[in-house]
Amino acid sequence: MRLALVCVGKLKAGPERLLFDRYLKRLKEGARSAGLAGVDVREIGESRARRPDERRAEEGAAILAAAPKGGALVLLDERGAPATSEEWAADIGRARDGSRPVYAVAIGGPDGLDSSLGAAAHRIVSFGAMTWPHQLVRVMAGEQLYRAMTILAGHPYHRR
Template identity: 40%
Template sequence: MLLHIVARGRIARSPEADLFDRYMKRVTWNWRHTELPDRGGTIPPVQTPVRQVALDERGKQMSSEDFAAMLGRWRDEGVRECRFLIGAADGHGDSGRAEADVLIAFGAMTWPHLLARAMLAEQLWRATAILSGHPYHRSG
């Protein structure tokens, strides 16, 4: 299953970009990172079947184990692409949230979208590590 991060805004050269790169280099699943301008831009065509996950402060908070289980279930069901949608500074509009299969929040606080991208990269690495039995994730 392709893990596809579709993010509004440019991460460029920044501490967040370094964190993003550090974790995504460890992900062994196929992945893609698409950056779009804050408004507009062409979203690449999807590989169907697809699941869309929008990172949104109104979303569900889930444990790393639950996140990994969701990805593993989708992979096992034959989902070809899982898209992670990260909005610009103002987040997603109502229509963007409605189109998502799942809304996920990294806690109740609002996070800067560049930092959310780095946090997503770490959680993708952690989820794939959990699913492969890698010792990176230590559950309590």
Template identity: 40%
Template sequence: MQVRIIAVGKIKERFLSDGIAEYEKRLVPYLKLSITEIAEERRGVHASASQEQHAKEKEGERILAAIPEGTYVVVLDIRGTELASEALAARLRSLQLAGTPSVTVIIGGDLGLSDAVLGRAALRLSLSPMTFTHQMARLILMEQLYRACRINSGEPYHK
């Protein structure tokens, strides 16, 4: 199965980029992974609510343009469905068995995701009720994808 991650912004912290690179290596035997980074929309430090909304919509346009046709779209959303690792693995397995060619997971920036992007989602997934930076969310997502692959392969994983 192919999994594409579309994420707003670049990873700035070395410890996070090292962790993401490690999980990219670990995922090679299980799935085809690609990461597309979407540029953060520039705005002033003291941007108004309307300027922030405009920035979120511009980022959303770039995200929507990067989503391939026929993919199953998952957006990370704090108000989304929380899944245990086993449930995430089962969801991925069922998509694969149904012949879904690819899954695209979208991680918004610090402003979140536009309504248009949220509306494109087949699944709104929450990693936790806690708030994480979008950079940290990418690392957590990668670890959970790896864990789901191990579960689906019948390999041991830490509970």
């Protein structure tokens, strides 16, 4: 199974990019030890539609098109259910062990995710009730995916 991070918007140069790249490198280097075939990052351009609901709809369609078919689609949304690192790692492990081809994590644009994505989602996860900037959500997702991979591999990074 592959991990995929599907993001609306581009991560520009800066400290967030450096931190995200650090976790992505670690994740790619350790993926095989957790039984993962690899990691992909797919960036989708932000919609230029005038209205927020139109932007969300266009970006939602682009997320669905970018998320590989037959996989588990996980949406990161402030209205989702909170999950511990261990719970998220276990969910990834179940998808891996269930022969899913991909576990795709989607991060929406500035206007959030289109409600139509909920029907296609395996689950909706929240990093808390607060709204986070896209750049920080991408860093947090990268770190949590890396942490999940280390939990699955029995690596000591996650100490509890």
